């Protein structure tokens with residue numbers, strides 16, 4: 001090759017570049033361009049190879065020309081690469097754009113079970129009145145569930161609490177009253193507690209009975225407490241939980257661990273309709289003054305302190321509040337029912 005031919009070849013490559021570079025619009029095309037001009041078999045490289053065929057004195061001048069060509073193409077290629085990348089990022093961002101004005105996707109929110117709502121609300125009412133929340137085991141011994149509450153083995157009152165026995169001397173607690181004994185044995189008076197918890201009885205399920213249900217026990221032991229204080233607390237509680245429009249009825253009852261004993265019924269005012277609970281009255285709790293025998297059993301002196309207690313049915317409170325006619329609805333986990341609360 002002569003120096004003139006090489007110079008002409010340089011011009012041709014420059015023209016080829018000018019033409020080819022206009023049609024490269026994406027990174028792959030730019031890379032192909034790089035390979036076809038600057039790659040091992042590229043057109044610029046081929047002209048460099050031809051340099052060797054020139055007479056030695058012409059090589060320096062031709063080399064300068066070639067370097068200039070290679071420089072031009074290299075920097076044009078870099079510019080092209082940068083531009084194509086910018087365009088690629090731009091179109092990716094455009095494709096990923098979020099429209100924050102579109103309406104959101106609705107996801108259903110879970111909520112607390114109605115019995116949990118009622119339990120928490122009752123705890124709150126009594127915490128505001130200065131009571132602490134205590135708890136005890138669901139699997140109890142015969143001693144705490146019965147004996148310490150003045151219900152010895154052959155006592156006829158045991159029939160009121162038909163129990164699930166696990167093994168000799170152990171059972172699923174039939175009420176939350178054993179927590180009274182545990183708390184009093186662990187601390188001196190005064191005592192002011194509420195204890196929520198699950199209870200178990202071999203009761204046949206019906207509209208107002210479930211073999212598993214919840215109670216909240218209340219116990220207040222201090223100097224000078226009387227039945228009048230119990231009545232006051234009951235009135236405050238029913239007013240705080242139900243508000244106006246409900247009536248309370250207190251009547252005599254019997255429990256071996258209280259003396260005197262009472263039961264409390266509630267009904268919605270104006271509910272003359274006789275539902276499963278006659279005349280709308282529903283029994284919500286057993287209550288009474290703690291029997292001296294129980295105070296003695298836990299090491300308290302019944303001459304010094306007196307106390308009162310009650311055991312409240314949580315499901316019954318929920319039934320009255322929302323007009324639920326069958327207790328079994330609370331345990332069926334039917335979302336159509338539960339989502340109403």
Ligand code: FA5
Pocket residue numbers: 174175176177201203208209210211212213214215255258283284285286287288309310311312313314315316327
């Ligand atoms: C008791 O369980 C006594 N421990 C209550 C008590 C405590 C009296 C402290 C005195 C002093 P009773 O068996 O009546 O009492 O139950 C109390 C309340 O629990 C009932 O009024 C009722 O609201 C609820 N209850 C009882 N059995 C069931 C049941 N199977 N299903 C749903 N609720 C029940």
